[in-house]
Amino acid sequence: MTFENLSPVLSDALVARGYEALTPVQTHVTESEAKGRDLLVSAQTGSGKTVAFGLAMADELVEDGRLPFATSPLALIIAPTRELAMQVSRELGWLYGKAGARIATCVGGMDASKERRALGQGVQIVVGTPGRLRDHLERGALDLTVLRVAVLDEADEMLDMGFRDDLEEILDATPETRRTLLFSATLPKPIVQLAKRYQRDALRISTVGEDRGHGDIAYQAVTVAPADIEGAVINLLRLHEAETAMLFCATRDNVRRLHASLVERGFAAVALSGEHSQNERNHALQALRDRRARVCVATDVAARGIDLPTLSLVIHVEIPRDAEALQHRSGRTGRAGKKGTAVIIVPYPRRRRVDGMLRGARIEAEWMDAPTAADVRARDQERLMEKLLTPQEHEPEDIELAQRLMAERSAEDIAASLVRSHRALMPPPEDLIDNGPRGRDRPERGERSERLERGSSDRREGFEDSVWFRLNIGRHQNADPRWILPLLCRRGHVSKNEIGAIRIGPKDTMFNIPRAIADRFAEAVVRTANQDGEDDSGVSITPAPDGPTYPPRRDKSGRSGERVPRATLGRGPGGDRAGPRGPRTPGGPGGNDRYKPKPYGQRSPRRPK
Ligand code: AMP
Secondary structure, eight states, rough: OOOOOSOHHHHHHHHHOOOSSOOOOHHHHSSGGGGTTTTTEOOTTTTTTHHHHHHHHHHHHTTTTBBOSSSOOOEEESSSSHHHEEEEHHHHHHSSTTTTTOOEEEOOOOOOOHHHHHHHHHOOOEEOHHHHHHHHTTTTOOOTTTHHHHHETTTTHHTTOOOOHHHHHHHSSOTTTTTEEEESSOOOHHHHHHHHOOOOSHHHHHHTSSSSHHHHHEEEEEEEEEGHHHHHHHHHHHOOSSSSSEOOSSSSSHHHHHHHHHHTTTEEEESSSSSSOHHHHHHHHHHHHHTTTHHHHHHEHHTOOOOOTTTEEESSSSSSHHHHHHHHHHHHHSSSSSEEEEEEEOOOOOOOOHHHHHHHOOOOOEEEEOHEEEEEEEEHHHHHHHHHSSSOOOOOHHHHHHHHHHHHHHHHHHHHHHHHHHHHHHHOOOOOOOOOOGGGGGTTTTTTTHHHSOOOSOOOOHHHHHHHOOEEGGGTTTTHHHHHHHHHHHTTOGGGGGOOEEESSSSOOOEEEEHHHHHHHHHHHTSSSSSSSSSSOOEEEEETTTTOSSSSOBBEEEEEOOOOOOOGOOOTTEEEGGGOOOOOOOTTTGGGGGOOOSEEESSSOOOOO
């Protein structure tokens, strides 16, 4: 088999690699109208774009089936991250291996003197990250004066990461006659400007939608109570049992916390974030490649460009900052024609935001509840049945042992033991607080009423003098005491018994706290909020000096589920008596200097099984 249009040495490399056809982006860049021209390519990650630019630059490089000897580089590929640069280097390594390519990889965090030596020995291709390449250029180790082709890979990412100056300095050091190939998942204005400045008569190629970058990812939006986020992650991991899964958090602290928690529960997990050295990152990736680890918890930046062929599940543990980040993260799966699933965990208060983000990106997601522990157990059973009922050839030694077991115990006993030992190997699923209905399926107002609201009949004592607070979530956001209570305990550093009535309105919720501890509660709430006065799932807690404006729900006998001590309404935390020098209140003026970002995931309390 050969690939038409391609230089035989590259065609052979693709065949040897087991490729049967070019991907759409590879086809486009090798067509005759693209030959020798600058290219502005928007292709999704996972579309085979690395091989695409590898093929596209062949005309500038291959002479008589080989790359010529070169004292200075002929091709330069600039990529946003170390991992991506190393990945590109690996791909070009096999693609141009038979053509005798010498490739230098220049990335931050690696030994710069080694790289300088490699550059000095004469290489035809250089792959690197912008900062490190610029360093080499300024020190005279990188000579770009005879460069024939420059490739900018994931150009949008590079601009986002603030590499514009570095890119311009590097490109300004190359000859005007060079060919410039610009690859970018998206084409925002700054990219178009960059292209205008550095490209001539570029051919626009867009394979978005046409290739498989997008189509092979099934999106799911899983709604959860904020306190259930970690439980939902665990159940999703256990339900899917993906060969490799990647979990995204917003900060390195949250990566560390979630990683520690997963390891403690028995998942084979590694972490990738800015706090890890290059060496640690390499080890983590290697563990994923050779399957010692199956779960990778990462920040967006640390995971950019990573290509793990077995990765079939991406979980957005924390909501991505925008639609582009959503696509970049999700694009770690569904690569090279394989199917993948991207799950966004959506705390109830964030539902509208995620819905808007998905609509903006024209992504159709299936909205669903988080899998319950029962769902996971049912799936486990199916998998075990399938595994054990698959016909197998047994070793004589195993048959002998089976006969000895049969002589001692019934078949049922033995099978049950087998099931138990199988189950013991897997981290147990979590019972979630709330797997309640969503959206349109929600019961009519009132249906949930007393069942869900927390009256104070059993806890009136101690609440005679209390202070009211407001949560910015109500029935419309599935507000429910079952998850509100743990959330309040976590945010305000109080115990359940220190929270009085919880009154859920359509859009907000009121609750009261004994006056004696209200200051302490208010301060803890400020400390555990982010800059916006919310926690990471979008819940804010503010003083409500006027107390609830809607009446308590009434049960069938007409009695209210709770009693509000009227005398205490109308005072904020510390009471109005606290006056202008009263304690800082959440969201109140001057409170921001005490805000600290709050980790998304202190553990949801384990519930008895
Ligand atoms: P990329 O978009 O460059 O990150 O590539 C995604 C994955 O697709 C990599 O693992 C490539 O090795 C693989 N790949 C690229 N081109 C092909 C092809 N024509 N057939 C099969 N796999 C491919």
